[in-house]
Amino acid sequence: MKQTIRLDPSDNVVTATRPLEAGAQVETVTTTGLIPSGHKIATAAIAEGAPIRKYAQLIGYAAQPIAAGDHVHTHNVAFRNTDEEYAYSTDLRPAAPAAQSDSFMGYRRANGTVGTRNYIAIVTSVNCSATAARQIAAHFTPDRLAAYPNVDGVCAFVHGTGCGMAGDGEGFEALQRVMWGYARHPNHAGVLMVGLGCEMNQIDWLLEAYGLEQGPLFQTMNIQNVAGLRRTVEAGIAKIEAMLPLANAQTRTPCPASDLKVALQCGGSDAWSGITANPALGHACDLLVAQGGTGVLAETPEIYGAEHLLTRRAIDRATGDKLIGLIRWWEDYTARNRGSMDNNPSPGNKKGGLTTILEKSLGAAAKGGTTPLTGVYKYAEPVTARGFTFMDSPGYDPASVTGQIAGGCNLVCFTTGRGSAFGSKPAPTIKVATNSEMYGRMIDDMDVNAGTILTDGISVEEKGREIYELFLRIASGTASKSEAQGLGDYEFVPWQIGAVM
Amino acid sequence: MKQTIRLDPSDNVVTATRPLEAGAQVETVTTTGLIPSGHKIATAAIAEGAPIRKYAQLIGYAAQPIAAGDHVHTHNVAFRNTDEEYAYSTDLRPAAPAAQSDSFMGYRRANGTVGTRNYIAIVTSVNCSATAARQIAAHFTPDRLAAYPNVDGVCAFVHGTGCGMAGDGEGFEALQRVMWGYARHPNHAGVLMVGLGCEMNQIDWLLEAYGLEQGPLFQTMNIQNVAGLRRTVEAGIAKIEAMLPLANAQTRTPCPASDLKVALQCGGSDAWSGITANPALGHACDLLVAQGGTGVLAETPEIYGAEHLLTRRAIDRATGDKLIGLIRWWEDYTARNRGSMDNNPSPGNKKGGLTTILEKSLGAAAKGGTTPLTGVYKYAEPVTARGFTFMDSPGYDPASVTGQIAGGCNLVCFTTGRGSAFGSKPAPTIKVATNSEMYGRMIDDMDVNAGTILTDGISVEEKGREIYELFLRIASGTASKSEAQGLGDYEFVPWQIGAVM
Ligand SMILES: [Ca+2]
Ligand SMILES: [Ca+2]
Ligand SMILES: [Ca+2]
Ligand SMILES: [Ca+2]
């Protein structure tokens, strides 16, 4: 095991992977005292007031002169609140152009988007049509789909909301964006929308708002019009049977890596998330961006406190200001729901070596790599920019990923330290373990072990390339671990914003 | 078709079931002008300032002298806001004791409660264990359960919340009450709780808060401890296999009707809901209360504006004040979520004949009959009082019924005008149509046609007795229409109160 991890060549601290005694040789310096596991060591002298850099980013300032080899933590680091002093586009580090153009085998759709899977979706407007949708989907067993080898399955997207809510405003609009996002997703060859009829979240309003017309591969129906559950299920089965030959005619063709849009996600994080799996995923994102592809970071509460570092990476002022607008919205949202946006390191975080809110938030944001922030989106809004982008969402995994998929992500990459059994449809989830112990214990669920950065001296860059190459294989049709286990049918959770009435 | 409906002998108005010309004979009076369908006719002279009574309740005051036979509507009715002028226990009309004691065949549990079904439940703490729970339940096919004829099935209760939420406060407490309510439900012979491990809604906190201990029929497990999805599913199947012989040893025995606790619910209401199905269900509730049984009204936003009529029915001041406390909480909840508690008749309601907020709210409250209000409960709180009770909940059907079932309801009775395909587990749902047209159209979903009150001259009392007798049959094991169609596996929706973070 390497005894320290360097996250960027420009950093003036490295992180100990195990407890180090005073006098340990660390890169070119010698430790001046005991360094606990997960804590930082100065690799150069840092003058009082000078920046401490980790992830190539500012995480605080030296509160006193720091010698090379010193333990760097709360006792000698100051964090100045930089609220309202945003800088824009001052830290733009575009990805170096890729030496070669990579490709994967995808489903190119008529509108130019590319699917990594080929499903037929049943999208519900309200919980009142949940059983109808499940019963329609359940009809399409592997036996009944055997004649359609290019169809990956019939999925029901069922949820707990859609009525007992305001018929306008942010909650309503977010739900309609999710529905439309799943309806238009490139991993769906065909879509059937099923509602009840009297719900607040009217399918007809959606069709009108987005100018949608029914056709052979897009159909809608309401239980109250079709006259009951049984007839709805029968009619739904017939509609999907008619779609199957058309969906089966779709085939994989070579597509450039630039057609990949990857949801960057973490859940069940641990002290190593910000050191191993998140930076490795960030490097994979950089490699993808170098190809012209797209990474979508989310989980606004988890980047709280580091937003002014992201504005410096914003390609322009408008993009940076959109991000700040999200932060202000969250402060209000949590306040009026009697919560708070406290993302400061907890006592446990500090014991693990996290010194400031910047460092903690950067550990989460590390999933997004180092390239410029090219776009900021509302929850479930279509992501149209290429490059590294941000989407507003809660940190809660299923709600966040639902928004990312609605935005058009055709792959999900999910880092976890405690261990998660998450999976998603229609975009498959790749899971990356932050530590080798959990990877070994949950090997049926984990696709990648980023713990080898600690245990086997693998570099963040090597691990990032491994993840990036897995993107291409999974996108081409290889099943991820969660996919092989049949996950993804019960993790569709539209973010519910307003009051339930 | 009868041309008018009288809802109580003491009412001074009746409702027209079709348009009536001037000069029509209505009971002992003659109409003085045109009466639209659904509108009210005075059956006696009403002096200026005197109360208008429908449902044996005040719905407004005469704004001018009203003659017998006059159309009674917004032009001659005044509604005085009686805010803050609550009267308590001034309108107590206890049920007349029943002439005979009725019974049904139920499962009497060790703690004295009685089940109407005999399921094994898989209760989840968080969405992250949803697929695990579904895969465990899916193992128990009819073939595999054939050796256990007294077991109605293995149900997974899966939802979209449980993390990304505050770890205390009303939203958290409501979710823990729902979990504990389903775990303890008398329709469950055995319970397996499945979590992830790192979620906010910790199973261990629940066990500690409620002093629960694991045993042969109550088991818990977390995916992170069991080490992954596959092993969790295998372990869960083994735990339930061990419960099956014990659950199958339970048998039905005669139980008094007083052991029934019926959730009173409406959804997809129409102009006839308050005239046919709701009053008929109210009479069924009165018959049940006369036996010593319990009815649980809910849907706080829908009784808004009539709360001071319910305080008059409250058995004591504390019970009435609890109800007022809920109303105040809702005013705050909707305001801070940028909504409002407007339950006034809409233009469409007025066109249909609803004159005041009192009349509208009484139409919803009519499901609760006429007997004293014996208890008021928080969402998902155990209902311990006998008689007519009230539970706080949204109007949204799946969220409201989830609270009622968590409170111990072993039957659900659901009135609908537009038509609903709702169903529930572990307590079965009986559906009552408000009109004959929809009943005929959705006959596979509707158990009772209360539209015959309009079309066939059946009295509210007769229809109420039909519903009450159906309670006893369904409670004894006859499948309701929704149950026969396999509904109830996807309608478990805990009310999500706070911010999703
Ligand atoms: Ca996270
Ligand atoms: Ca997350
Ligand atoms: Ca059976
Ligand atoms: Ca209702």
Ligand SMILES: [Ca+2]
């Ligand atoms: Ca309802």
